Each structure stands twice: as structure tokens, then as C-alpha cells.
Amino acid sequence: MNKFMEEAVKEAYKAIREGEGGPFGAVIVKDGEIIARAHNEVIKTNDPTMHAEVNAIRKATKKLVRFDLSDCEIYSTCEPCPMCFAAIHWAKMKSLYFGASRFDAAAIDFDDQYIYDVINKTATVEQVAIKVVDAKECLEPFKEWQKKQDKVQY
Amino acid sequence: MNKFMEEAVKEAYKAIREGEGGPFGAVIVKDGEIIARAHNEVIKTNDPTMHAEVNAIRKATKKLVRFDLSDCEIYSTCEPCPMCFAAIHWAKMKSLYFGASRFDAAAIDFDDQYIYDVINKTATVEQVAIKVVDAKECLEPFKEWQKKQDKVQY
Numbered sequence: 001m002n003k004f005m006e007e008a009v010k011e012a013y014k015a016i017r018e019g020e021g022g023p024f025g026a027v028i029v030k031d032g033e034i035i036a037r038a039h040n041e042v043i044k045t046n047d048p049t050m051h052a053e054v055n056a057i058r059k060a061t062k063k064l065v066r067f068d069l070s071d072c073e074i075y076s077t078c079e080p081c082p083m084c085f086a087a088i089h090w091a092k093m094k095s096l097y098f099g100a101s102r103f104d105a106a107a108i109d110f111d112d113q114y115i116y117d118v119i120n121k122t123a124t125v126e127q128v129a130i131k132v133v134d135a136k137e138c139l140e141p142f143k144e145w146q147k148k149q150d151k152v153q154y
Numbered sequence: 155m156n157k158f159m160e161e162a163v164k165e166a167y168k169a170i171r172e173g174e175g176g177p178f179g180a181v182i183v184k185d186g187e188i189i190a191r192a193h194n195e196v197i198k199t200n201d202p203t204m205h206a207e208v209n210a211i212r213k214a215t216k217k218l219v220r221f222d223l224s225d226c227e228i229y230s231t232c233e234p235c236p237m238c239f240a241a242i243h244w245a246k247m248k249s250l251y252f253g254a255s256r257f258d259a260a261a262i263d264f265d266d267q268y269i270y271d272v273i274n275k276t277a278t279v280e281q282v283a284i285k286v287v288d289a290k291e292c293l294e295p296f297k298e299w300q301k302k303q304d305k306v307q308y
Contacts, residue, residue: 005288012295016302023299043306048221048244049208058201067202077292083240086269088282090202090237095283099292108296109307115240119273128242129249134159138231138253141166142262145177148170152197153263 004029004075005099007037011052012077015039022110026052026076028060028069028093035072036060052076053084057091067154069093078105081112082119090154158183158229159253161191165206166231169193176264180206180230182214182223182247189226190214206230207238211245221308223247232259235266236273244308 004027011025021040028036038055042048053076061067073095074088079102088096106113117123145151158181165179175194182190192209196202207230215221227249228242233256242250260267271277299305 001291002287005292009288009292009295012292013298016295016299016305019304019306022308023295025295042221042244042308046215046219046221047212048215048223048246048308049203049211049241054203057203061200061202065200067196067200069202075287077295081240081244082236082273083244084237085273086235086237086240087203089265089269089272090196090235093282095285097285097287099287099289100296101286101289104293104296108300111243115243116273118243119236119239119270128247131249131251132255133156133229133251133253134163135253135255137155138159138163138166139258141163141170141177141179141231142254142258144167145170146262150173151170152173154176154196154202 002075002097004034005077005097007034008052008075008077009099011037011039015041015052018044020044021050023108024052024076024078026056026074028056028072028074030060030064030069030072035063049083051081051084053080054087057087061091067091073097078102079112081105081110082115156229156251158188159231159251161188162206162229162231163253165191165193169195169206172198174198175204177262178206178230178232180210180228182210182226182228184214184218184223184226189217203237205235205238207234208241211241215245221245227251232256233266235259235264236269
């Protein structure tokens with residue numbers, strides 16, 4: 001078994017056994033060493049964004065004091081949900097390794113697959129009602145951002 | 155202009171003027187009152203997950219001491235990226251109102267549209283290399299989760 005994935009699996013067991021969250025773990029590797037290890041902590045923290053991957057990204061960026069993890073790889077025990085998948089992209093990570101699939105997660109009652117279906121417009125049920133309002137007014141801050149001289153693009 | 159969106163726009167200006175992040179704001183409303191207001195803080199915190207919506211969800215769930223925001227609505231100045239869109243679903247929110255679109259965000263150089271394209275498999279460039287490893291071993295924690303008697307499903 002891949003030695004990094006083995007550590008991610010240990011994290012998944014921690015989540016279950018310590019009652020902190022769903023059965024998911026992740027580690028982030030830089031230059032062949034683990035710089036962050038994390039598991040799902042949704043139950044413990046009451047924060048629905050505290051998935052293993054997001055948790056690991058937060059720890060790694062805090063450690064490196066930068067939001068850019070382009071020199072890092074992430075090992076996750078399960079295919080990331082769209083939230084974590086996008087977070088991995090925002091962090092500009094170079095590689096993602098995962099084990100179980102979104103379908104495996106669906107089989108134990110997690111919504112990953114459903115949310116992918118909503119995004120891909122193949123879901124038959126709409127959990128969140130979505131409406132566009134004040135589109136024109138919401139563009140005003142974008143104009144100020146464009147003019148800002150000292151902005152940091154991420 | 156919608157009074158809640160007006161507050162979200164104020165948050166977007168804060169992000170720009172205080173140099174804390176991209177030009178995005180969000181508020182969460184429960185029973186007709188704002189219970190959380192937030193803006194993008196990626197630059198300030200070095201946390202790439204600190205988008206306005208995720209930030210607002212974290213604040214609201216902390217305030218209510220529960221991960222379920224099914225009695226809440228979110229107003230965001232921009233169409234949520236896949237990370238925030240999924241976070242809104244994980245929080246089980248009932249409604250999402252947004253102003254600017256993912257295309258407007260792309261026009262000021264944010265990757266929202268690109269990440270949607272990757273998820274929808276229409277992107278021509280692959281930023282993150284993805285590989286499946288140890289799928290079988292990663293399913294083991296799922297089996298323990300299924301047997302767990304006192305688990306909290308979210």
C-alpha cells in the first residue's frame with residue numbers, strides 16, 4: 001500500500017473512533033514528507049466544510065504561510081466532493097491521489113454524488129432554491145477590484 | 155436593491171478596501187435577520203478556502219452550534235464557485251441568491267468557471283494530475299463506519 005495513503009487511512013479511522021466526523025482522511029505531501037494530516041471533523045466542529053481535504057489544506061497553508069500549494073500533493077481516502085475538489089484547485093496543488101470513489105461514498109449515504117449531479121445538471125431533486133438578484137449592482141465591486149493597483153490575485 | 159444583497163455588497167467592498175481578499179461578500183439570513191456576514195479573506199488568512207460563502211457558513215454554524223442550516227438562506231454577490239456551491243449543499247441551506255455570474259468572475263481573472271469546466275469535463279487544460287490508488291484499502295474505514303452504532307450522519 002502507498003505509504004502516504006496508509007497515513008490517510010489512519011486519519012479516517014481516527015474520525016470514526018473519536019466520533020469527530022465521517023470516515024475520511026487526507027494527508028498533504030511536500031518534497032516527499034507529510035506536512036499536514038487531517039480527517040473529517042464535521043461532527044466535532046459543527047462546521048460542514050471541515051472535510052478531511054479542506055482541513056488538510058487549511059493546516060498546510062497555515063504551516064507554509066501561503067495560499068499556494070503548487071509544490072504539494074494530496075492523498076485522500078475518498079474521491080473529493082466538489083467542495084474539496086475545487087479547494088484543491090484553488091490551492092493550485094499539483095497532484096491528487098484518491099482511493100474510494102464518490103459512488104462508494106454514496107453507498108454509505110454521503111451526498112458527494114448528488115452534489116456532482118446538481119453541478120452537472122443531472123439531479124432530479126433540487127435541494128437548494130437558486131435565484132439571481134441585483135446582478136448589476138453586484139458587479140460594482142468587481143470594477144473597483146479591477147482598478148485596484150496593489151491587489152493580490154490568487 | 156434587495157436589503158440583504160446590499161449588505162453582501164458592503165462586505166465585498168470591505169474585502170477590497172481592507173486588502174483581505176477578492177471582491178466577494180455574502181450574508182446568511184435566518185427568520186428575516188442576518189446571522190452572519192463575511193467577505194473573501196484568502197489574502198488575509200492565506201487560506202484558499204476562505205471564500206465569502208464558506209466564511210459565512212463557518213460563522214453561522216458556529217453561532218447556531220449546528221452544522222445544519224436548513225432554516226437559513228444565503229445571499230452572495232457572485233455565483234458561488236463549486237467549493238462554495240457544494241458547501242451550501244452540505245449545510246443543507248434552503249435558498250441561494252446571487253448577483254454576478256461565474257462568467258463575470260472569469261472576466262476579472264478568477265478561476266470559478268475553469269473549475270466548473272474541470273468538473274463538467276469540458277476543460278482543455280488539466281491543472282491537477284489525478285490518480286486512483288489503494289481503492290480497496292480505502293474502503294475498509296467505510297465498513298467500520300457502517301457498523302458504528304452511535305454514528306451521526308450529516
